[in-house]
Amino acid sequence: MKYVLFDVDGTLIDAVANQRQVWRTWAQQHGLDPDEVHQVALRTTPMETFARVAPDQDPRECLAALHELEDDDVRSGVYSAYDGASELLGALRPGAWALVTSNYEHRVRGRFARTGLPVPEVLVDAAAVEEGKPSPVPYLRAAARLGAAPGDCLVVEDAPSGVRAGLRAGMTVWGVNTPVPVDGVHRHFGTLRAAVRDILAFASGSPSPASPNTS
Known part of the structure; x- marks a missing residue:
């Protein structure tokens, strides 16, 4: 079998456009360049992305914010x-x-x-x-x-x-x-x-x- x-x-x-928009929104919320963040996110896990683009921020809080955006996208994204x-x-x-x-x-x-x-x-x-x-x-x-x-x-x-x-x-x-x-x-x-x-x-x-x- x-x-x-x-x-x-x-x-x-x-879901390519959705992931791009989720990361764009997350980056804007954290005062970061959306395009730069998305390029890093394409090549790394979320925790690795946070370490590279927001090393001074709590990664657990970063992940929680990302998860909230992703859940919102499931409900309302196109x-x-x-x-x-x-x-x-x-x-x-x-x-x-x-x-x-x-x-x-x-x-x-x-x-x-x-x-x-x-x-x-x-x-x-x-x-x-x-x-x-x-x-x-x-x-x-x-x-x-x-x-x-x-x-x-x-x-x-x-x-x-x-x-x-x-x-x-x-x-x-x-x-x-x-x-x-x-x-x-x-x-x-x-x-x-x-x-x-x-x-x-x-x-x-x-x-x-x-x-x-x-x-």
């Missing part, structure tokens, strides 16, 4: 599921797929409810593991909860840290929603829509085209 493990933001949900996400998730067998996110479960559920996407039985979020991506722990935890061997799992990701996590977990990793392949991916698709047929073929155990890159 084959299994599919999905990243969420940037893979199934288009975002959407990527084309193909609803069709893809609806076609997968229950118990054969999971979500693995660096976000928190309540936000994922809120966004999925607003975009009409189904939530699987297994959802591994930031609170479920001590080590986040690029550690392999989140993907290995999801596989264990599904009863899956790592070699039977396909990871679908858009971010370098997630790709590294999947590779370190010993899984097949496909990249989506990026103009060029993220280093290390076994296959690359420019959009999620372009990957739907092949992901479903993997999940069913059927052969799919062997080309490493698909536009």
